Structure formats: C-alpha cells, structure tokens
Amino acid sequence: MTPDGRITSEFDDVTIDDAAASRHADATGADDEEWDKFDDRPDEFPEGDDRDEDDLADLELVVLGLTGTTVLDDGAGAPRALPGTEDLIHRLRATGVKVAIVSGSPRPAVDLLLDAVGWTGIADAVLTPADSGRAQPFPDLPLTALLRTGASSVEGMVVVDDTADGISAGIAAGAGLVVGVLTGTDGEDELLEAGADAVLTSVADLPELLGYEHTDADRAAADRAAADRAAGDAADRRAEGADAR
Template sequence: MAGTTVQDGGLVERAFTVAMAAQGVHPGEGEFEDMLAHVRATMGESKISVFRHLLRGDEARARAANAAFEHAYAELVDGGHCAAIPGAAEVIDRLRTAGVKVALTTGFSRDTADRILSALGWTDIADLTLVPAEAGRGRPYPDLVLTAVLRLEIDDVRSVATAGDTTYDVLCGLRSGARFAAGVLTGAHDEPALRAAGATHVLPSVRDLPAALDI
C-alpha cells in the first residue's frame, strides 16, 4: 500500500522517529542514524519484525516501539497526511472490471491498514486486504501472496502479478512463484535496487501496471 498505491510522504520515518524517541533513541545520535538506515533498507517488511531486529530481540521493547509507531502513523493519517498515488484507484477499478482479482497487502497492522483505507474511502476498493498477522509472516517471505492466492481461490500462482515499491515486495512476489513481480518507482527504493532484487519489470507508477499486463 504505502509507496505503491498510497503516497507515503515520509510518514514511516516520522512515525519511526516518534517510536524510537519513546525508547530513548533520538535523531542526531549515531544509534538512531544506524537504525533509520535499517528501516529504509527494509521498507516493506512487517514493522514488528523491524523493531525486533533493531531492539535486539527484546520482545517487550519491540512491542512497545511498534505500538508507538502504529499510534503515531495513525495520528498522521487521521490528520490528513494520507493520499492515494495518482491513478491508483482507477487502476484497481480497471483491473477488477477486467476480471482480475485485486489484493492490497501491507506491513502495517490491521488497525493501521484500516485507518488508511478508511481515510481514502477505500474500504471496498479491493477483493482482499491483508496484513502480516493474517498471513503468517510478512515480507520478504511469500506468505502474503500465498494467503491471497488461497483466499481468492486462484488456480495457479503463476498467473499472479505483484507490484510494490520495495525490494521486499519484489522478493515476496518471486518467492511465492509469481511470474510477474514488478517494482514501482513511487516509493522507497530506486530502479537499481529493484532490479538487483530480481524485479521482472520496473514501472514509473502503478498506473503503468495494466499496460504492462496487456489489460
């Protein structure tokens, strides 16, 4: 969602800053900058997994940081700092009209995902929305895509196309068996990073997805 169909505008980093401040780690400190670099590199991963890594497996601190992050992100969304990628809603409608089942996936919690969907008026926009807790593991594992395949009753994972703005989105698609795993350039990672991850296509935006699929 964020960076692919939803404009992020740096909200993840802003919410991360709030979360780490609650853990006593502040901007300008070497530890914070190292942590922020890891957050940028792992965009698309389940956020609780990121905090577990950053806080060296301390589950209580990881959960507290994740809760603070989700709260801060939700406040930013509720404050109007959330918008659709231009053309994203139209793309989703075009795909569904053509008979393509659409699943939106995210590394956020269900509560945060629902806040974003509600803020955009997207509560019924897709056939399915999924968060890591509903699939097993988050990206870069294939669970989100495979869970979507099962729930949407797709016959062959090779008929699945995925698109996302991070290397972890690309890896998730490829590891699931999808033959089309596109990277888009509206979010966290640039074209060299997406291609290095194995992206089958790199698109300027999700708006270019139907044409790449000949739809």
C-alpha cells in the same frame, strides 16, 4: 504468462530473464496443452473493455503493496491514493481479475489508512502479516492472497511493490510477473537486484504492461505521478541544503 516465462501481452516479443523463466517452468512443469487448462477467462470481454481476448489469458490476481505502491503517506499531510491506482483496481476487477492489497503494517493502521483515502472495500482482499504469518520478504502475503481470492495458479498472479522486500516476496511466491514501482522507498537498482521482472514509474503504467490499451486517463495519471515524484525530490534537495547550512 506462458510456462516458458513469456509475457502474453503487448510485450509478446520480450522474454523474462533466464532465471525468472526457469523458475516459471519449474513451478508448473506444464506443456502448452496442460497450460490451456488454466485459461478459464471468457472468450469475450465485457462491452467497453479494450483488450484483445488473447491478452492476459492467464491473469487471475494482482497483488498490490499499500504504502509507497498505491498510497502515499509521508506524514506531511493527509494520506492520498497515488494517481492511477483507483482506476487500475476498478479496471482489473471489472474484467474478472482479483485484486489484493497487502501491507506489513498492523491491521488497525491499514484499516485507518484505507478509510482515510476512501478505499474501504475496494479490493477483493486486504492482508497483513496477522493474516499470513510472516511479513515480506517471505512469500506468505502473496500466497495468502492467492488462497483468499481463489486464484488457481501462482503463474496467474502479478505482484507489484515499491520495495526490494516486496519484490523478493513475489519471487519467493512464484508469481508469474513481479513488478517494481518507483513511488516508494527503493530505487530502480534495488528493485532490479531483488529480481523485479520490470520496473515502472508508477502503477499508472501497469495497464500498458499488462496489455490494456493506454488511455488518456492513464497517461494523465502517469504525468501526475511523475510530477509528485519530482516535487518530492525537490523537497528532499531543499531539506539537504538547509541541513548543510
């Protein structure tokens, strides 16, 4: 992400909307030479990583929402990780990017949920309002994630959430990129109105947006996420039909 709001990945020819670009520039006030000081990523990525060195030079931290963004817990069965999420987390951390998981739920509930999906210790930080002070839409959770993980700039932070409140929190925190996903409570219109720079079907699509090559595993995960969403929509329609009768 550059100071003028340009995404430095496969979306090099796309700029963020004017309002988002303005807040990025205002937040940094840095010219290109000053901006280079924040680029402390290695000249070469580890063997097996499929990115170009210029991709995501400034990416330091990805903040992921919990329920609805990375984990599905609808009360109808055992909680489960949304397809593609675990691979995404491991992939980011393997290339030096910190990952924080945030939730507005109490700490005991968050710990139980992470334990249920086998994610204890999976992220660099797991935060609740008890850690930050205020819940979304305030910026406390993303900013606390920045501090806890040692990231050097809000411009190097990506916030991903399924709710308008989560998007608002990312924007208020000055995140370099704020992404909505359609696996939770709010739809595309709500997420865009809240200010999302991009809206994806699921976190399985995030690697491509961030400049990682889309692998067969990523595509399969995206297909599974779409199937889960379609099944949920069908169940909702059946329930509405039963209520009507």
